[in-house]
Amino acid sequence: MKHTEKEILLLKEEVKLMWKLVISQVENAKKALLKNDMEIASQIIKTEIDVNTFELKIDSNCENFIALYSPVAIDLRMALSLIKISSELERISDFAEGIARFVFKKECENMDAQLIEKLEIEKMFDILIGMLLDGFVAFETEQTKVSERIILKDDKVDEIYHQVFNILGDYIKIHPEKAVCLLKTMLLVRKLERIGDHNNNIIEEIVFFVEARVLKHSGKKEG
Numbered sequence: 001m002k003h004t005e006k007e008i009l010l011l012k013e014e015v016k017l018m019w020k021l022v023i024s025q026v027e028n029a030k031k032a033l034l035k036n037d038m039e040i041a042s043q044i045i046k047t048e049i050d051v052n053t054f055e056l057k058i059d060s061n062c063e064n065f066i067a068l069y070s071p072v073a074i075d076l077r078m079a080l081s082l083i084k085i086s087s088e089l090e091r092i093s094d095f096a097e098g099i100a101r102f103v104f105k106k107e108c109e110n111m112d113a114q115l116i117e118k119l120e121i122e123k124m125f126d127i128l129i130g131m132l133l134d135g136f137v138a139f140e141t142e143q144t145k146v147s148e149r150i151i152l153k154d155d156k157v158d159e160i161y162h163q164v165f166n167i168l169g170d171y172i173k174i175h176p177e178k179a180v181c182l183l184k185t186m187l188l189v190r191k192l193e194r195i196g197d198h199n200n201n202i203i204e205e206i207v208f209f210v211e212a213r214v215l216k217h218s219g220k221k222e223g
Helices: 003-036 038-069 072-105 113-119 121-141 145-175 176-211
Strands: none
Touching: 003 038, 003 072, 003 121, 038 072, 072 176, 113 121, 113 145, 121 145, 121 176, 145 176
């Protein structure tokens, strides 16, 4: 194995470790929100520092790799994509932290369980976690066949998100005293929708470095 190949494997391993950590952040955000678990929310907030550290380390290592080895073709695409993927993962973790802070600061206590079910928040979480797992497999195997499946999952997240406006609008009419809480809930659901967009950006980067093909702006809606 060439020295550059070893360096690339090490870079990929760092990204995989970061990816697993971000998956756990999103999984824990789901638990914290649905169970109103302050302890889990607190742990998510603390762990965000580790995610940020991963991003800085990956950026630095990729920049050093490019400077030292002047890679071309797939090796260069890989290094550039790893920088972008780590950035997208960090943004996903940011949104998970935002959800944790929603719980930790008690911004909307005693939320109506039936409303939460109607908003399909748990379903959104499950789809997003599935997207992260599918993306991880695509990254690890360098197989891009799942890219279409991931994009279709994001479309489903968008469908749920767009229904939220009417559901919360109707609920505010009946419970105007809860308007502030419901508006904060709208912002929370928006965080979930954005996680889906960042998952899509990741799969675009995987397709780019594996196939030298650009998916961005190829009919995908703006997020």
